[in-house]
Amino acid sequence: MKTSPISTPAQLAKLAASARKAFLAPKPKILVGAATCGLATGAGRVLDALREQTNGKLDGLRVLETGCIGACFLEPLVDVVMPGQARITYAHVTSEDDPGILDAMAEGKVYEKRAVGRIDAEPFLLDDVKKNYRRGKFAEDVRKVPSYEKVPFFAGQLHVAMRNCGYIDPSSIEDYIAKGGYSAAAKALTEMEPEQIIEEIKTSGLRGRGGGGFPTGRKWETARKAPGDVRYVICNADEGDPGAYMDRAIIEGDPHSVIEGMIIGSYAIGSHEGYVYVREEYPLAVKRLRLALRQAEEMGFLGDNIFGSGHRFRIRINRGAGAFVCGESTALMASLEGRVGEPRAKYIHTVESGLWAKPSCLNNVETWNNVPVIIARGAEWYASIGTEGSKGTKVFSLVGKVNRVGLVEVPMGMTLRQVIEDIGGGIENGGQFKAVQTGGPSGGCIPSEYLDSPVDFDELTKLGSMMGSGGMIVMDDRTCMVDVARYFLAFLKDESCGKCVPCREGTARMLEILDGICEGRGRPGDIDLLHELSEAIVDGSLCALGGSAPNPVLTTLKYFSEEYRAHIEDRRCPAKVCRALIRFAIDPDKCTGCAACVSACPEKAISGEKKEPHAIDQTKCVKCGVCVDACRFDAIEVKQGSETE
Amino acid sequence: MTEGEDTPFTLNGKPAVAHPGETVLSVAKRHGIHIPTLCHHDAVAPYGACRLCVVEVSWGKRSKIVTSCIYMPYENDSVETDSARVRRVRAMVLELLWSRHPEVEALRDLAGEYGVEEPRFGADPSEAPNRCILCGMCVRVCAEVVGQHAIGYARRGSERRISTPYGDAAEECIGCAACVFICPTGALHYEDVGGLRLMKELQTEIPLASCRSCGEPFATEQQIARVQERLNLPKEVAETCPRCRGTQHRRAMEKVLVTKRS
Numbered sequence: 070m071k072t073s074p075i076s077t078p079a080q081l082a083k084l085a086a087s088a089r090k091a092f093l094a095p096k097p098k099i100l101v102g103a104a105t106c107g108l109a110t111g112a113g114r115v116l117d118a119l120r121e122q123t124n125g126k127l128d129g130l131r132v133l134e135t136g137c138i139g140a141c142f143l144e145p146l147v148d149v150v151m152p153g154q155a156r157i158t159y160a161h162v163t164s165e166d167d168p169g170i171l172d173a174m175a176e177g178k179v180y181e182k183r184a185v186g187r188i189d190a191e192p193f194l195l196d197d198v199k200k201n202y203r204r205g206k207f208a209e210d211v212r213k214v215p216s217y218e219k220v221p222f223f224a225g226q227l228h229v230a231m232r233n234c235g236y237i238d239p240s241s242i243e244d245y246i247a248k249g250g251y252s253a254a255a256k257a258l259t260e261m262e263p264e265q266i267i268e269e270i271k272t273s274g275l276r277g278r279g280g281g282g283f284p285t286g287r288k289w290e291t292a293r294k295a296p297g298d299v300r301y302v303i304c305n306a307d308e309g310d311p312g313a314y315m316d317r318a319i320i321e322g323d324p325h326s327v328i329e330g331m332i333i334g335s336y337a338i339g340s341h342e343g344y345v346y347v348r349e350e351y352p353l354a355v356k357r358l359r360l361a362l363r364q365a366e367e368m369g370f371l372g373d374n375i376f377g378s379g380h381r382f383r384i385r386i387n388r389g390a391g392a393f394v395c396g397e398s399t400a401l402m403a404s405l406e407g408r409v410g411e412p413r414a415k416y417i418h419t420v421e422s423g424l425w426a427k428p429s430c431l432n433n434v435e436t437w438n439n440v441p442v443i444i445a446r447g448a449e450w451y452a453s454i455g456t457e458g459s460k461g462t463k464v465f466s467l468v469g470k471v472n473r474v475g476l477v478e479v480p481m482g483m484t485l486r487q488v489i490e491d492i493g494g495g496i497e498n499g500g501q502f503k504a505v506q507t508g509g510p511s512g513g514c515i516p517s518e519y520l521d522s523p524v525d526f527d528e529l530t531k532l533g534s535m536m537g538s539g540g541m542i543v544m545d546d547r548t549c550m551v552d553v554a555r556y557f558l559a560f561l562k563d564e565s566c567g568k569c570v571p572c573r574e575g576t577a578r579m580l581e582i583l584d585g586i587c588e589g590r591g592r593p594g595d596i597d598l599l600h601e602l603s604e605a606i607v608d609g610s611l612c613a614l615g616g617s618a619p620n621p622v623l624t625t626l627k628y629f630s631e632e633y634r635a636h637i638e639d640r641r642c643p644a645k646v647c648r649a650l651i652r653f654a655i656d657p658d659k660c661t662g663c664a665a666c667v668s669a670c671p672e673k674a675i676s677g678e679k680k681e682p683h684a685i686d687q688t689k690c691v692k693c694g695v696c697v698d699a700c701r702f703d704a705i706e707v708k709q710g711s712e713t714e
Numbered sequence: 715m716t717e718g719e720d721t722p723f724t725l726n727g728k729p730a731v732a733h734p735g736e737t738v739l740s741v742a743k744r745h746g747i748h749i750p751t752l753c754h755h756d757a758v759a760p761y762g763a764c765r766l767c768v769v770e771v772s773w774g775k776r777s778k779i780v781t782s783c784i785y786m787p788y789e790n791d792s793v794e795t796d797s798a799r800v801r802r803v804r805a806m807v808l809e810l811l812w813s814r815h816p817e818v819e820a821l822r823d824l825a826g827e828y829g830v831e832e833p834r835f836g837a838d839p840s841e842a843p844n845r846c847i848l849c850g851m852c853v854r855v856c857a858e859v860v861g862q863h864a865i866g867y868a869r870r871g872s873e874r875r876i877s878t879p880y881g882d883a884a885e886e887c888i889g890c891a892a893c894v895f896i897c898p899t900g901a902l903h904y905e906d907v908g909g910l911r912l913m914k915e916l917q918t919e920i921p922l923a924s925c926r927s928c929g930e931p932f933a934t935e936q937q938i939a940r941v942q943e944r945l946n947l948p949k950e951v952a953e954t955c956p957r958c959r960g961t962q963h964r965r966a967m968e969k970v971l972v973t974k975r976s
Contacts, residue, residue: 392870409867414762414784567848567867567874568763571803574810577872578835598834605806608779608799609765 092247095152104137118164136322138235195249234322253441272448274460279433295428306347310509313540316434324361330437393564412612455481469543500545508537511617513624549646572615591637657682659704669699753849852893889920889934925955
């Protein structure tokens with residue numbers, strides 16, 4: 070569909086109506102979840118095979134790529150829409166399933182082997198409507214597939230930021246428009262005054278989703294009032310927390326939502342130039358964003374006279390080269406300017422003097438993405454979701470030792486327990502919950518006593534952790550908390566830019582102490598020294614990376630001090646993780662002498678007569694644990710203490 | 715930032731005033747209050763990296779640590795330059811630096827003033843000992859004063875170090891040795907040998923020019939050209955070494971004086 074540029078809201082409305090008609094056309098459609106998470110599990114092969122096999126099979130069939138709907142544990146995901154029927158989601162699809170799916174479609178049936186859920190209506194969040202897919206009664210096989218409202222992973226979720234992820238083809242601007250896209254920008258630019266928009270954002274209670282939680286409306290207001298003619302709008306897409314990929318999913322699945330948010334923001338603060346700082350390690354996100362920007366320019370949503378309002382705005386992409394610290398606003402701006410990505414003190418805020426010393430309004434991907442919803446649905450509606458201090462929804466990347474791994478978007482105020490147990494399905498392999506790390510590497514580990522705490526900016530901060538950008542790493546009872554603290558600190562030490570002394574030297578020394586504790590060289594004064602170092606690093610560091618770097622150590626010291634003491638005083642790792650403090654032994658009663666472990670052992674540390682119990686040579690064993698996985702009889706035990714009995 | 719009015723605030727319990735754009739460090743200096751620094755130098759822009767100049771700012775019950783070399787006080791700020799919290803940060807900064815650079819005497823002396831008797835951390839054996847505390851004065855003087863940008867930082871975190879581009883001889887370097895002179899710990903050196911200025915830490919060798927009067931090498935060719943250009947000096951003055959210039963100047967003055975008397 071080739072469309073001509075849009076210069077009025079009326080033209081957009083007309084296009085939206087025809088795009089929606091095409092979007093909901095009663096023709097068969099297959100959507101393959103082809104975000105990075107899907108592609109990593111083989112969605113590309115599924116897609117290729119489907120495209121090869123569809124030739125002429127079904128009249129008018131379209132096979133489309135879509136973004137991540139969040140259920141990463143079910144990838145590759147394929148959704149099928151047949152005229153007049155509910156949309157069916159198939160999980161763990163391989164290319165071998167493709168003929169079966171196509172045959173089932175041709176027969177008007179459900180491919181039961183892989184069906185995991187059904188969507189009865191296509192949601193149009195911005196217009197507050199749902200369009201039913203089905204007409205009349207369900208067929209027997211469709212009824213057997215549970216609706217999303219009954220699928221535990223989706224039941225408690227509310228997709229606002231992820232409204233289009235998994236529903237639209239991210240490479241189609243028409244799809245985005247069909248879902249109500251760009252109508253909020255049209256409304257803002259033609260019906261609202263900039264001050265009114267800022268007021269609306271303030272009333273909505275939206276707070277920065279990148280981690281700081283600063284009220285977005287207030288930030289915009291300061292940027293608008295800052296003196297000078299030139300102002301910049303920046304989107305921080307330098308998502309770098311280990312295990313967190315909310316922003317990637319939004320850009321890959323719904324790039325226009327970010328662009329639309331930035332257009333509205335640019336008009337509100339009076340900016341004509343925007344930047345998206347996106348990490349180079351997100352090639353698909355960069356590709357989709359680039360395409361989306363070109364489309365938006367062609368349609369006139371970016372340019373010299375947007376919606377005939379006289380507002381001029383353009384966006385450029387800058388790719389980050391892989392430094393975690395460039396997610397910090399001042400370092401990001403330094404990098405944008407072409408300088409070394411190093412933070413500076415923020416005594417003068419970037420909204421007053423940021424990029425090229427001009428007022429610069431930087432918000433995170435998810436923050437920008439929320440803006441069109443607030444404008445379209447109104448601040449009151451948005452503020453009706455969430456808690457007193459934290460409004461709206463938040464996307465979390467729920468990862469770690471949890472049964473259902475993926476992106477979950479929930480209303481603020483939902484408890485950690487609901488997220489982890491109800492949506493995440495609890496701990497994998499029937500294990501015990503031990504802690505959840507929120508807020509990325511510099512967040513904190515929250516123990517089970519606080520599982521009923523709500524996800525809310527202020528509540529998580531009170532627990533010594535933080536909301537951060539939305540990482541949520543679940544740990545089970547087989548996780549050593551000292552080792553976890555060491556892992557995160559090692560990450561932060563590596564990512565410290567090295568400009569200021571406390572962060573550069575302090576994190577390195579803290580890591581040495583933690584290494585010592587994990588390796589059985591802990592000393593009695595170590596815990597006090599860690600506290601002392603932490604205090605100086607928190608107080609003395611130049612930027613938030615250093616200022617929050619000790620958090621994983623401080624929270625584990627606070628909630629799991631007995632584990633530290635066991636390592637230091639008893640030279641014992643209660644979770645049996647720290648290699649220097651454990652040993653592997655073969656239970657002679659269980660060992661059948663099958664020698665599976667012998668061939669698995671990379672160090673040739675296991676020996677024994679055939680069909681007789683084997684033994685591990687402790688002097689050769691490197692404690693890699695490969696033998697445990699190789700043994701089919703559960704005969705290899707992990708024991709406390711490094712010496713032989 | 716330099717326009718506007720003075721800002722009244724409290725400094726160590728006494729009323730003080732910051733001029734527009736003035737930092738706490740500067741106000742303290744005017745009041746004779748000593749705040750230790752390692753990365754501050756009046757010749758270059760503040761950097762805020764060493765964190766030794768931290769002070770505590772409070773408003774009522776709330777307080778925070780700020781960097782006095784950058785922080786410009788707000789009205790009603792109450793600034794303490796030597797509170798217990800400030801001393802704790804400084805002591806740890808010094809202890810950390812001492813453990814990494816045990817050969818820098820100035821650090822040990824300063825650390826002693828903050829009650830650090832012996833660093834509790836061993837120096838990382840994998841790191842070669844060096845005197846560079848990464849205060850960045852050399853980088854700033856080269857960029858801001860000399861205007862050459864011949865050196866910068868390489869790598870990050872605890873592997874950060876001062877380097878020429880890609881660790882090769884810096885094409886931009888004019889061999890002025892401003893970096894050597896400003897270095898507070900003696901981490902950078904130069905040596906004039908056989909008509910060359912050698913800057914071994916910067917892998918750079920630059921030919922020296924000889925004085926047109928005495929024939930002794932005294933500065934690098936690029937440096938002379940730069941000074942001549944910037945100060946708009948006659949060529950013969952720029953190409954004469956400071957000692958000969960002094961002699962010539964003295965002789966000229968004597969001539970004038972003799973003429974005047976007679």
